[in-house]
Amino acid sequence: MSTEDIEAPYPAFEAYADEPIPQAAPGAPGKEGELELVFAADGGRTRLVHDYARVPYHVSGTLAHDPHSDAATVYVQSPTGGIAQGDRLRADIRTNSGAVASVSTGSATKVQSMDRNYAAARTSLAADPRSHLEYVPEPTILHEGARFSRETTLTVAASATAIVGEAVVPGRLARGERFDFERYFSRLCVDGPDGLLFEDATHLRPNGPDESNEYDRTDEAEGTDRPGPTAPGVCGEFSVHGSLYVVAPEADGSSLADRLHERVTGAEREVRAAATTLPNGAGALVRALADRAETATETLHEAWDGARRELSGVGAPDTRRY
């Protein structure tokens, strides 16, 4: 059964799903990426006890450079240079009881231009009791014409914590491409032992009627254009938006948010960022807006480091890209 058969697309992507693509079919070899990573605690260390990767995912073992002595790090690599139309990606990452693991990507994820079909990624993250899972990939760059749907779920068990973060770059900014992608949907759903903790969903179609319902698809909405991503209060004058979600239901969310806020604010920053507490006592959120991917990423890394220090007393690992 292909990944596509397992789950239906977000409604706004249904019309794309029927479009045949001239090269390999959706879900064909090389189009259907699969990644499975399971980390387990083993006498004061964390080991990668199960790994399976199918192109365009590639994994080459763990790194042990994390300042947290129990932690294992995996950089997921992509040999294909990006996500193309028809790609269906599925990733399952789990930390077993007591494990501490950090997963990132080796480089930015480039979602390439498309004129048929769309690309979708589903990531399922699970932190078992007393484990700590981090998933902070490099930014996602949405090229002109890209159609990308991404759904991420995170389940944290009792006494587990997690850090999830990412920046979204609306085009190859250096060449003047900005909010020229066709459609982007992203949803993160986070569950705790008692059910839904919080949810963050975004649906953008910058150059057209942008939502899934009939009203916006027809011209009835004429004269009432939805404020685009650069409207006041949305992204305003900024291009890149990023978020870091620190899920720690047993921590004091408000003191965590205050500490993170201190880390991401300061006069000389080229970024507008702030921290707040998440719903249902789930922890804290940092939102960041910036002109460049690097400044957003640096800010999220500051917040990540701050969150690590609050939760485990040691900072975040340096990024290693080799």
Next chain:
Amino acid sequence: MSDEAALEAFRLADSFLPIGTFTASYGLEQFVADGRVADGADLEALLSSYLRRIVGPGDLVALRAAYTATEDEDLDALCTADRRLHATTLAAELRESACRAGERLLRLQCDVGDDPFLEAYAERVRRSESGDTPGTYAAVFGACTARRRVPVRRSALVYCHTFVTGLIGAAQRLVSLGHTEAQRALIALRPAMIAATEDSADRSLDEMTPFAPLVDVLAAEHERANRRLFVS
């Protein structure tokens, strides 16, 4: 709509309704402090973003689900819509202001009318410390209007109207904005209110996509602002 329902809608739309709307600015105060809103035109542009990016794809989807649940006398479904909106509202102050207004409206409606369904809902909101249901303004509003037979589309429009008049009222205390200019902004925002209402019509709770990161950032800055006229 029956005359009774119309009069109920007018009552709920009136700023005379004692639910403390005047204490909340939903981040607007910080937009003024940051120099982003200085006049009627700035205000109108920002409120248009609120309506189309937060109220339409968020609040009104929950309002409609709460309305339908109440018509069906399905208290669990009402609480599901309520919890979902709360879980999707990520800036703490926006969440707190929505719950404060919702709690006051629900208490008021229970006090003025003998309504066992709303009483039962209020009881679950009171137990919300145990994570039962938060009592967000949009869910409470949907439930209250459904009980009084205000049609759902009218309910959504009245919600937009109260949201916008609340924020224009806040703006009048924050920037120099004359009464005529305020009325002009209110009228100019009608297409955005109608579009937000339409936009929410066919969405399920799985299709709530409120997105306004700059509002989130400024609302979070407001939490720590030194001088504050408003609680949000």
